[in-house]
Amino acid sequence: MPHPPVNVSTLRDMKGAGKPIACLTAYDASYAQLLDLAGVDLVLVGDSLGMVIQGHDTTVPVTVRDIVYHCRAVARGLRRAFLVADMPFMSYSNPSQALDNAVRLMQEGGAMMIKLEGGDGQIEIVEHLARHDIPVCAHLGLKPQSVHKIGGFRVQGRDASQAEAMLSAARRLQDAGSDIVLLECVPNEVGASITGALEVPVIGIGAGPGVDGQILVLYDILDITQGRTPRFVRNFQQDHQSPLAAIEAYVQAVRDRSYPAPEHCFS
Numbered sequence: 001m002p003h004p005p006v007n008v009s010t011l012r013d014m015k016g017a018g019k020p021i022a023c024l025t026a027y028d029a030s031y032a033q034l035l036d037l038a039g040v041d042l043v044l045v046g047d048s049l050g051m052v053i054q055g056h057d058t059t060v061p062v063t064v065r066d067i068v069y070h071c072r073a074v075a076r077g078l079r080r081a082f083l084v085a086d087m088p089f090m091s092y093s094n095p096s097q098a099l100d101n102a103v104r105l106m107q108e109g110g111a112m113m114i115k116l117e118g119g120d121g122q123i124e125i126v127e128h129l130a131r132h133d134i135p136v137c138a139h140l141g142l143k144p145q146s147v148h149k150i151g152g153f154r155v156q157g158r159d160a161s162q163a164e165a166m167l168s169a170a171r172r173l174q175d176a177g178s179d180i181v182l183l184e185c186v187p188n189e190v191g192a193s194i195t196g197a198l199e200v201p202v203i204g205i206g207a208g209p210g211v212d213g214q215i216l217v218l219y220d221i222l223d224i225t226q227g228r229t230p231r232f233v234r235n236f237q238q239d240h241q242s243p244l245a246a247i248e249a250y251v252q253a254v255r256d257r258s259y260p261a262p263e264h265c266f267s
């Protein structure tokens, strides 16, 4: 019997049951099929495609058109996994622009939820999207679209006041209507405390073991990415014969909590 498609309630139930949510990025139909076969719960068409597909140094050049194109391809490959699409840089600078672009990602791209890099400045936007029944994932912690403003890719929330501000932003984003919060590059304690404080699922990338689910960039776990990878990346390809076996190993490691190990975490 094929598993029923994952939806927002499935993800909430997984949080409630303490079952870790396995998430990965994808950018095309062939890999999307493998992710589905391997049992990945949530697939993100991330603006990381600017780096791993287009070869840019950051995610900043990615456009709504790029995400729509890749999202359509990924949607064709999925049967079960929940599909989330990234809102690119400057595609949600005010509520009505955000709504127009979110509608494109859902109607033209086939996304079931949109993700935006948020904070207190995005509360009004999230409220506006939620009022129009657009499911939202709010991305906190390291926000790669702000890389030029923050001066590089670095761990966020290490000092107490920053951690407190992140927790308060997460609460406000949940109250505004976010259905998922994603935390990138934060110390374990920050990941665990935000997860404990929220009712919605919290997905982490470099946020330690205390979150409700894990996400990584597909090309990082398949050892395709060249050069230095972030500390939280684990190469799942090295012990496996095929990409499908590597992705299955990732899902298993998320489920049994052997990933992330201490060497993938920040303190």
Ligand code: KIV
Binding pocket: 025, 044, 045, 046, 047, 048, 049, 086, 182, 205, 215, 216, 217
């Ligand atoms: O763009 C992306 O792939 C992401 C993940 C790294 C979470 O935002």
